Amino acid sequence: MRRFRLRPVALLALLFVTAAPAWAVNPDERLSDPGLEARARALSKELRCMVCQNESIDDSNADLAHDLRVIVRQRLTAGDSDQQVLTYMRARYGDFVLLKPPVDSATWVLWFGPFAVLLLGGVVIGLMTRYRREPPPPAPLSEDEARQLQTLLKPEPEPS
Amino acid sequence: MIIEAGHFALVLALMVALVQVVIPLWGATTGRRVLMDVAEPAALMQFVLVAISFAALLNAYITSDFSVLTVAENSHSTKPMMYKISGLWGNHEGSMLLWVLILTIYGAAVALFGAGLPPAFRARVLSVHAMIGVGFILFILLTSNPFLRISPAPPDGQGMNPVLQDPGLAFHPPFLYLGYVGFSMAFSFAVAALLEGRVDPAWARWVRPWTLLAWCALTAGICLGSFWAYYELGWGGWWAWDPVENASFMPWLSGTALLHSAIVVEKRDTLKSWTIFLALLTFALSLVGTFLVRSGVLTSVHAFASDPERGAFILLLLGLVIGGSLVLYAIRAPILTPTGQFAPVSREGALVLNNLLLATATVTVFLGTLYPLFLDAINGPKVSVGAPYYMATFVPLMVPLLVAMAAGPLLTWKRGDLPGIAARLRVPFGVSVAIMVGTSLMAGGKSALASIGIGLAAWVFLGTMQDLAGRVRLFQGPFSDTLRRLGALPRASWGMTIAHAGVAITLAGMTVSTGWSAEGIQVMKPGDQVVVAGDIWHFDSTAPVSGSNWKGMQAQFSVSDGGARPFTVLTPSRRTYSLQQMTLAKVAIHTNHLANWYVVVGDPQPQGGWIVRIYWHPLAPWIWYGFLIMAAGGAVSLSDRRLRIGAPVRRPVVASGKSHAAA
Numbered sequence: 001m002r003r004f005r006l007r008p009v010a011l012l013a014l015l016f017v018t019a020a021p022a023w024a025v026n027p028d029e030r031l032s033d034p035g036l037e038a039r040a041r042a043l044s045k046e047l048r049c050m051v052c053q054n055e056s057i058d059d060s061n062a063d064l065a066h067d068l069r070v071i072v073r074q075r076l077t078a079g080d081s082d083q084q085v086l087t088y089m090r091a092r093y094g095d096f097v098l099l100k101p102p103v104d105s106a107t108w109v110l111w112f113g114p115f116a117v118l119l120l121g122g123v124v125i126g127l128m129t130r131y132r133r134e135p136p137p138p139a140p141l142s143e144d145e146a147r148q149l150q151t152l153l154k155p156e157p158e159p160s
Numbered sequence: 161m162i163i164e165a166g167h168f169a170l171v172l173a174l175m176v177a178l179v180q181v182v183i184p185l186w187g188a189t190t191g192r193r194v195l196m197d198v199a200e201p202a203a204l205m206q207f208v209l210v211a212i213s214f215a216a217l218l219n220a221y222i223t224s225d226f227s228v229l230t231v232a233e234n235s236h237s238t239k240p241m242m243y244k245i246s247g248l249w250g251n252h253e254g255s256m257l258l259w260v261l262i263l264t265i266y267g268a269a270v271a272l273f274g275a276g277l278p279p280a281f282r283a284r285v286l287s288v289h290a291m292i293g294v295g296f297i298l299f300i301l302l303t304s305n306p307f308l309r310i311s312p313a314p315p316d317g318q319g320m321n322p323v324l325q326d327p328g329l330a331f332h333p334p335f336l337y338l339g340y341v342g343f344s345m346a347f348s349f350a351v352a353a354l355l356e357g358r359v360d361p362a363w364a365r366w367v368r369p370w371t372l373l374a375w376c377a378l379t380a381g382i383c384l385g386s387f388w389a390y391y392e393l394g395w396g397g398w399w400a401w402d403p404v405e406n407a408s409f410m411p412w413l414s415g416t417a418l419l420h421s422a423i424v425v426e427k428r429d430t431l432k433s434w435t436i437f438l439a440l441l442t443f444a445l446s447l448v449g450t451f452l453v454r455s456g457v458l459t460s461v462h463a464f465a466s467d468p469e470r471g472a473f474i475l476l477l478l479g480l481v482i483g484g485s486l487v488l489y490a491i492r493a494p495i496l497t498p499t500g501q502f503a504p505v506s507r508e509g510a511l512v513l514n515n516l517l518l519a520t521a522t523v524t525v526f527l528g529t530l531y532p533l534f535l536d537a538i539n540g541p542k543v544s545v546g547a548p549y550y551m552a553t554f555v556p557l558m559v560p561l562l563v564a565m566a567a568g569p570l571l572t573w574k575r576g577d578l579p580g581i582a583a584r585l586r587v588p589f590g591v592s593v594a595i596m597v598g599t600s601l602m603a604g605g606k607s608a609l610a611s612i613g614i615g616l617a618a619w620v621f622l623g624t625m626q627d628l629a630g631r632v633r634l635f636q637g638p639f640s641d642t643l644r645r646l647g648a649l650p651r652a653s654w655g656m657t658i659a660h661a662g663v664a665i666t667l668a669g670m671t672v673s674t675g676w677s678a679e680g681i682q683v684m685k686p687g688d689q690v691v692v693a694g695d696i697w698h699f700d701s702t703a704p705v706s707g708s709n710w711k712g713m714q715a716q717f718s719v720s721d722g723g724a725r726p727f728t729v730l731t732p733s734r735r736t737y738s739l740q741q742m743t744l745a746k747v748a749i750h751t752n753h754l755a756n757w758y759v760v761v762g763d764p765q766p767q768g769g770w771i772v773r774i775y776w777h778p779l780a781p782w783i784w785y786g787f788l789i790m791a792a793g794g795a796v797s798l799s800d801r802r803l804r805i806g807a808p809v810r811r812p813v814v815a816s817g818k819s820h821a822a823a
Contacts, residue, residue, distance in 0.1 A: 026771060027682050048544040053458075054402045056546060059395050061762075099546025101532075106541050110531045114524040114553050121516045 025058065029069050031077065040073050043085055047072070048099050056099055068097075163228055166216025167307035170257075173209035173264070174297040176202050180290035184283035188355075196283035200271040203286050206293060207268035214261045217306055221248045227313035230254055230306045236319035236739060238709040246330035247320050252454045253306035255333060259450065260296050262334075262341040266370070267293065270345070277366060284352035292344055295477050303470040322710070322737040322744050328388035335381030336408055340446035342374020343415060347443035350436045351485055354492040359436060364426035367439070369798055371422060375415050376794035382408050383787035394745045394760040396679070396775045398670075398783055401547045403458045406529040407449035410522055414442045417518035420511050428500035428508055428573060433493040434515070440489060444482045445522070451478065457533065503575040510568030510576075517561040524553050562616045562667070565660060566623020570630065584630065588622030603675070610675025613667060621664035628657050655797025659790045666786025672779035673756075679776070685769035686715075693776035695757070696720050700729075710735040712743075715761050715770070719750065732761045756780045 025044070031037040044058035049065035057065040057072075068089070075085045089097050101107045141149065180202035187195025219225075221244050226232040234254070235247045248254040267289045274282050300306070323329075349367040353359045385408065390398040399405060418438040424431040451474050452458060502508035528545045535543060566588060570581050596615030600608065629635075631653065632645040678693035689698040700716040712735035718726035730748035737744070750757040755778040762771035 025681055030681075046546075046548050048546060054400065054544070054546060059397070059400070094542065096542040096544055099544050100548035100552065101543040101545060106535060107531075107543060110527050110543075110545070110549075111553075113527045113531075114520055114557070117523045118516065118520045118557075121519065125512055125516060 025069065026066065029066070029073065031073050036073070036076050039082060040069070040076055043072050043076075043082055044069055046086065046099055047089055048097050050093060050096060162216050163220055163225070163307050163309070166213040167305070169209045169212040169216070170297060170301060170307070173206050173213065173260075174294065174301065176206045176209060177290045177293040177297060180206060181287050181294060185287040188280040188283040188287070191280070193279060196279050199283045199286035200274075202290070203264070203267040203271035206290070207264040210257075210261050210264045210297075214257055217254065217257060218245065218248055221245060224317065225313075226315070226317050227309050227311065228306075229308045229310045232310055232314050232317045234320055235317040236709065237316055238739075239320065239325070240708055242327065242330055243320060243325045246324075246333075249333045249337075250320055250324055253300070253304045255337075255454060256296065256300050256304050257306055258334065259337055259341060260293065260300065262337050263289075263293055263296065263344060266341060266345055281352055281356060284355050285348045288348040288351045288355075289344065292348070292481070295480065299473055299477060303473050319709075319737075319739040322735070322740060322742050323392060326388060326392050328384055328392065332381060332384045332388060335377050335384060337381075337450075339374050339376075339378025339381050339408075339415075340411060340450055342370060342377055343411060343439075343443045343446045345370035345374065346418060346439040347481075347485070350439035351488065354436060354485075354488050357492055357495050359425065359432040359496050361426045361429050364422045364435070368419075368422055368426065371415065371419055371439075372794050372798045375412075375419055376791045376798065378408065378412050378415060379787055379791040379794065382412060383784050383791070386787075387784050390780075391747045391749060394747050394773075396677075396758060396760075396773070396777070398673075398780070401528070401545075401550050403529045404453050406525050407452040410525050410529070411442050411445040411449055413518050413522040413525065414438060414445055417515045417522070418442050420514050420518075424500075424508050424511050428502065430498035430500035430502070430508065431512070431515075432496040432498055433489075436493065436496070437489060438515070438519075440482075440485045441522075444478075444485075445526075447478055447481060452529070500574075502573070505571065505578050506576040507568065507571045507573045510564055510571050513564050514561065514568065517557055517564075521554055521557045521561075524550070524557065528553070559612070559616065562620055562663075565663070566620050566626075569624070569627045569656060569660070584626060585623060588619055588626050591622055592616070592619035607675040610671045613671025613675070617664045617668035617671065620667065621661055624657055624660040624664065651800035652797045655793045655795075655800070657793070658796055659793025662786045662789030662791075662793055664786070665782045665789060666784075669779045669782030669784075669786055673777040673783065677775060677777045677780075680772075680774040682772060683765050683767075683769045684772040688769070690772075690774065692774045694721065695776065696722065697759070697774055698726070699772065705733055707735070709739060710737045710744075712736055715772075717748070717759055719757055728757065730757065730759050732759050734761055751781050753781050753785075754779065 025041070031040060041058060045056050047057045047068060049055045049057045049060035049062050049068070051064050052060045052062055055062075055065070057068045072085055072089070075088055080088065086098065090102070095102055101110060103111050180199060183195050184197075184199035184202075187193070187198070217228075217230075220228045220231050221235055222241070224231065224235060224237045224244065226235075230251060230253045231247075234251045235244055239247065249258045267286060270277075270282070270286060270289070274285070277285070346367055349363065349370070353363050382405075385405065386398045389400070389405075390396075418435065421431050421435045421438055425435045455471065455474055457471075500508070528549055532543050532545050535541060567581055567585060570584060571577075592615045595618045596611050599614050600611035603611065631649060632642045634642050636642075680690050680692040680697070682690055684690065684699045686699050686701050689696055691697070696719070698718045698720070700718055702713050702715050705712055705714040712733055714731050714733040717730045717732070719728050719730065720726040728750040730750055732748035733746045735744050735746060736742070745760050745762060747758060747760045749759075755776060758775040758777060760773050762773060764770050
């Protein structure tokens with residue numbers, strides 16, 4: 001009877017909805033130092049809200065995103081550099097938290113795939129245009145034509 | 161009873177499709193006209209039967225017949241009528257039926273308007289088209305049947321996610337599918353050409369209107385989807401690089417490449433096997449897009465596997481379509497010899513560059529969308545791919561594409577004159593560089609990317625205008641001559657100019673709205689005011705408001721630029737949908753077509769007041785205007801005389817009294 005089970009509306013919604021309604025960054029989270037706050041906003045766009053569908057913690061209004069935003073700001077206030085914050089988050093939550101995946105053996109295809117395709121395509125096109133600059137060889141004679149040529153070239157056919 | 165009739169009609173449609181696959185192909189192979197001619201009535205019949213089936217399901221939605229399972233799961237008696245109807249395609253089963261309906265509409269259109277095609281070729285095209293139909297109708301009947309009954313029928317339905325109850329999203333899927341499925345025409349034409357072993361300029365001309373139509377619809381569909389995300393989701397953004405968005409973007413990118421490479425086939429009889437490959441690829445990506453969104457694989461790779469029947473069928477169908485067509489391609493493509501030759505610097509060369517960059521961009525989006533799923537499926541590390549990845553990979557690919565876009569159309573076929581082009585593009589180049597430097601100085605060197613974007617937008621726009629000016633010899637002779645040339649310009653040429661200008665407009669909107677937007681996020685109570693980008697936002701009042709299936713509050717904001725009277729009054733609201741117990745924030749937007757004033761009321765605060773988000777997005781409207789202009793360009797090109805195959809119309813004699821050869 002699986003087929004007749006009514007699936008939760010939420011799941012159906014996911015089929016269509018790109019993101020849940022989001023209105024992130026609450027006023028009370030913000031830092032008073034505008035420089036630090038700007039860095040926090042920029043960093044938040046690089047970090048994923050791990051319980052959401054493809055949303056950064058800057059875009060999401062989930063509780064987890066709120067917590068992560070607060071952590072980012074605490075680290076910045078404590079004097080961390082941007083890179084240190086990202087390293088800290090990665091150590092705590094794994095690669096999954098980074099919206100820009102790290103370059104390692106698992107993501108080589110992801111990072112170098114586009115470059116390889118561009119290079120390969122460029123080489124193929126380069127070779128083809130070089131090849132094409134040569135005029136194409138004339139089409140070979142068909143069997144009929146070859147036979148006709150033979151008869152023309154031999155005015156005195158050998159007696160068979 | 162009606163729903164069973166619909167179910168039965170779909171089964172009949174499957175039978176007709178099977179006939180349409182076998183008989184015409186047999187006829188084309190054996191050269192028997194009688195058998196070939198089965199294709200047209202079969203295509204029309206298949207359309208009529210699927211239409212009956214669709215109408216039966218639509219009736220169930222309109223009359224809220226909750227004894228039908230999909231209606232019970234996706235509709236509700238209090239929903240407004242528009243969303244009862246759009247509920248049909250707001251779920252997997254119904255959307256598949258819409259997909260097949262559109263497929264058969266295209267098939268019927270070939271049957272009706274394809275009189276100009278050679279009979280054997282038309283028979284093959286319709287046969288291949290029916291193969292897709294067989295696959296999808298089988299998929300619906302075996303794994304995604306929207307006609308199943310539920311007993312006992314529930315007293316009311318489960319309703320639809322409130323986020324989807326919006327006009328933008330009601331019309332978004334039909335446009336998207338018109339695009340996705342439209343590329344099935346390019347596919348059928350390509351496979352038929354491979355079967356015949358013949359691709360020539362005439363083929364490119366036949367396939368062009370279908371590709372254009374699909375491209376226009378897909379462009380409009382993506383535009384609607386993006387605009388919906390902007391005003392409905394209330395986050396102030398318009399593109400999130402979400403897999404669902406990427407799913408529609410991939411066929412758009414490769415479809416754009418296809419449109420351009422087909423021009424080379426048509427004009428110069430070369431790039432043939434590449435164009436065929438693109439046609440196959442674009443439809444394959446359309447299929448991948450359909451299934452990515454519909455199968456649940458995005459939510460979790462493992463959710464996909466939890467419905468093994470459906471998942472296996474999808475993979476089988478994808479494998480047959482993609483694998484089958486690629487095998488045929490591998491066998492047949494080598495015999496497609498190009499005849500036209502060209503130098504690297506030429507119109508052809510520019511279009512090859514366009515194709516290389518668009519194809520690479522497609523691969524990039526494909527990897528970014530599917531590689532994390534792939535890693536997950538093989539139990540590799542879990543990674544996330546978001547906007548920062550695409551900013552590092554996709555955006556740099558677009559820069560050379562846009563640079564070449566202004567110059568490409570000025571190049572002549574076969575062998576272009578690069579120094580000559582450089583001289584003609586002096587002014588656009590100078591102006592764009594000046595704009596780039598100027599905006600960069602104005603912004604204090606802060607948003608370098610935005611300055612580059614604006615400069616590129618100006619470059620594409622001015623280059624396109626320079627090309628138009630050159631075509632009509634502006635300022636190079638009497639103005640009457642220019643006007644006459646303007647009138648004589650082929651529609652396809654107009655279409656290109658309009659679409660390229662649309663790209664420039666969209667680009668300007670994207671970069672300016674991203675680089676120079678302003679926002680204010682704060683807790684506000686009625687009576688408070690705040691200044692955002694120099695405008696004073698005053699929170700006037702709140703009032704209760706309600707709809708047929710929701711209740712809520714409406715806030716009122718007056719926005720003024722310091723003058724005595726506000727220039728606009730905005731009323732964002734918060735709606736609670738009683739059925740789902742879900743609260744949605746409805747955005748309010750004021751636009752003067754140059755900028756958007758955007759306000760959304762967020763969660764109420766314990767100490768009173770609400771979190772209010774206010775954005776000022778300069779040039780944001782241009783993002784969507786540009787997309788619509790692109791689609792309009794495609795439509796103008798579609799109306800070109802030479803594409804109306806089968807209905808040749810004499811070109812009217814030009815006003816001067818002399819007749820001119822068609823351009």
